Amino acid sequence: MDLIFLGTSSGTPTKARNVSGVALLEDSGKGWYLIDCGEATQHQLLHTPLTLHGLRAIFITHVHGDHCYGLPGLLASAGMARRQEPLDIIAPRAIEAWVRATLDMSQSWLPYELRFHTTESFDGWCSSQMRVEAIALSHRVPSWGYSFTESRPDPSLDADKLDRDGVPRGPLWGALMRGHDIEHEGRTLRSEHYLLFSRAPRRVVIAGDNDQPELLREACQGAQLLVHEATYTQAIAEAGKADFGHSTAAQVAAFAASVQLPHLVLTHFSARYQGAPNRGLSMDDIRVEAAEHFSANLILAEDLLRIRLDKQGQLQWVERLGKDAREAAVSRPDGS
Amino acid sequence: MDLIFLGTSSGTPTKARNVSGVALLEDSGKGWYLIDCGEATQHQLLHTPLTLHGLRAIFITHVHGDHCYGLPGLLASAGMARRQEPLDIIAPRAIEAWVRATLDMSQSWLPYELRFHTTESFDGWCSSQMRVEAIALSHRVPSWGYSFTESRPDPSLDADKLDRDGVPRGPLWGALMRGHDIEHEGRTLRSEHYLLFSRAPRRVVIAGDNDQPELLREACQGAQLLVHEATYTQAIAEAGKADFGHSTAAQVAAFAASVQLPHLVLTHFSARYQGAPNRGLSMDDIRVEAAEHFSANLILAEDLLRIRLDKQGQLQWVERLGKDAREAAVSRPDGS
Known part of the structure; x- marks a missing residue:
């Protein structure tokens, strides 16, 4: 189970970070799932080995534009790439009407079927590899997390x-x-x-925007990895400079420690942290604050970072994809 | 009058070229106009000196997604950047309802006013610097070009x-x-x-998708520069491998020669030409075909290329913006 982070900025894109999108890969490396689809998600995919033919399903956490504006373009491009396989989209109710209206407006006719499943009345989704459940979160609009659990971990007869x-x-x-x-x-x-x-199934929980990490307590039982927003630090939130509805690094880290998660990935960072260290706020502020509360494996997501949750539940750094890879200063979990 | 090409690929983005978008800058360098807004246009802007506060108006040529899917994200980001100035959007009728529905769906409330003008019933638009007219073109859906004429060239009392x-x-x-x-x-x-x-006004004509360049004959009178799609070469079109509704390099070049245009920029290239030269089709095919018919100044647009139409009507290469600039093999009009 690999994850490739396609966008790790909150609200608006920056030069280094796109808006939200995460790819979860099956072990084969071909089939994959997309969680959120901010604008230019399809552009980020061009820097990965993933194809729109291998996409098994899309899961949208909530209706804010930085989590879904990339959907129509990605769906249209899949059509131009002659995808024929039906595509499942699990999303809040308002998304279906909007996607269909957008494709109509632009006179885009897809050569494959869109099968929408409404998150509001969702009771799980399965592929041959994965079982997915939705967890209701707390945000300015209805928001969900999705847990991905292996459905058939190394079966034998x-x-x-x-x-x-x-x-x-x-x-x-x-x-x-x-x-x-x-x-x-x-x-x-x-x-x-x-x-x-022969072993327990792996489980990854990927959360949408959320100001109450506690809501994920049950879903995190048996999970090895949680991907959660940490839009701000506590200092910004307490200074009243944060938008409502988001979590701080401290909040998420303390929650992850309380459920004894082995691996925590933070993402969806406010642009204010994205400058160089030692010049005002930086990503180090997020890292330091989270590390005060969480002593297991902590990763701050970066665009096009690829990590692997192996069958033993260990997290491996795989690579940093894309043309900026050589310049990237990604912290590898193994400290190298 | 500078132009910055924000996207020069047809249909879908590639690693090197985004979908359609062109910025036209006033001489001051601050105020600017956006013609088409494909997905990730706002991302391309991050690599330019342009701001969403300096944007005077947006002109959309037609409803196809590669020309407009970037609108909602760009408008939302302008809101997050606290734009307050009303923004004029000149676009086909269907765009307004779609933009408003998209912003509603995603619960995005803009702190500035959107003022839509329907291209179908458009009778010109003026700023203190520019007079803009629309020209109906021929495509699979209604499509327009826009001519930008200086309204006050170097005035004196x-x-x-x-x-x-x-x-x-x-x-x-x-x-x-x-x-x-x-x-x-x-x-x-x-x-x-x-x-x-003291001099004649400069005029730039920027066309949407169009299979009849002749329709621009009148608009090109007194124009120094035409920006027009050349999606394919004649060979591909004659082999029946082209979508309907587009122009070939030969068609546009022959038209530009017939109206004695001094400068022609081709853009909106099919992805099939975007590989390296000598490996099947390449951009050289487009260039060679166009040059057979047009002997004045020919430019094939590249993403983040910035050119300048100076007051004497001469075209200057200014720079190639963005992080790939050093690797870019842009043909400079002066041959250097």
Whole structure:
């Protein structure tokens, strides 16, 4: 499970950071999920190995423009790239009407089907690899987080049970192994009853804008990684200079420590922190404040940073993608 | 009158070229006009000296997404930058409802007024510096070009006439010089009646998508510069591989020669030409084809290229903006 951060700035883009977008990759590296789609998300994708054909589903956390204005362009470009596979979009109700109206207005006809699922009445979504749940958060508008849990962590067949139930070796076993239910001698045999999993599933929680990290307590049980906004530091919030509805680095870090999360990624930073260190506010302020409350693995997201949550639940720095990669001063989790 | 090309790719962005957008700058360098606003136009602006406070008006050529999907984000960012000055937007009718619906959907409240002017019923627009007319073009959807003509080229006061009419030297002369009409002894004196211009006004024509360059014949009278799409070469069009509604390099170049234009900028290139030379199709194909028909000053636009139409009507290469500038292989009009 790799994550590529496509945008890590709040509100407006800066030279170094785009507005919100995160890609979550399946282990194969081909299928992937997009969480939020700020303007120019499709531009950021050009600097990654991801294609619009490999996109399995899009999850939108809330209706603010820096989280969704990139949707129509990305969908239109997928059409121009001749995508044919239907595309699931899990999003607040208002998004569907807006996307369809936007495509109509611009006379863009997609060669594939859009399948919208309303977050307000969402009861989970599954692919062959991933099970996704939504968690209601607290923001100026309704906002959600999404938890991604592996649905089939390294499955193997329960050969004893298959033999006991008289299922002959061969294609039927293969189908069950791949997750398909089968018909055998008039009975339906469900794949999940014949699979063994050698380890616990990995879980990643990716939150939208939110001023109450506590709302994620249940979702973070069994999770290895939380991606959460830390728009400001406590000092800015207490000085009354922050917009309502966001979390501070201290708030998120203290919450992550309280649920004993091994890995915390902060993102969605106010542009005021994005200058060079030692010149007024900087990203160091965010880092120092969070580290006071959270002593496990802390990462401040940067655009086009790629990290990997491996099968043992360890987090690895993979690479910094894009043309600026060589100049980037990304803190690697291993300290190198 | 400087031009900065913000996007020069047709349909979808590539690593090197964004979708459509052109900035036209007043001589002061502060006030400017935006023609088309594809997705991530606001991102491109971050690499220029232009601000959203200096933006005088936006002109949209047609409703296709690669020419307008960047509008809501740019308008929202201008709001977050605390713009207060009303903003004129000249655009096809469908754009207004869509922009307002998009801002509503995302609960974005702008601190300044949007003043829409419908291109379908447009009879010109003026600022203190520029007079703008729309020209109907031919495309798959209604499309327009816009001509920008200097409204007050280097004005000086007609002192003899002012003396004859008994207007006393002082603040009244200053007001007339700045373009304001004044009240004097019960009469309204119009600025334009007391100004002399030492040279002809410059004119730049910037066209939207269009398969009939001939439609610009009248607008190009007295123009020094035409910016026009050349999405394909003739070879691709004749092989039936082109979308309908666009012009070839040959078509535009032949038209520009026929109206004796001194300067022609081609833009809006199909991604198929954007690879390296000698590897299949390249930008050289466009250049060679256009040069066969047009022997005056030919420029193929590149993103963040800045050129200047000086008061003598000569075109100067100013700079290539942005972080890629040093790597760029821009052809300078002076051949250097």
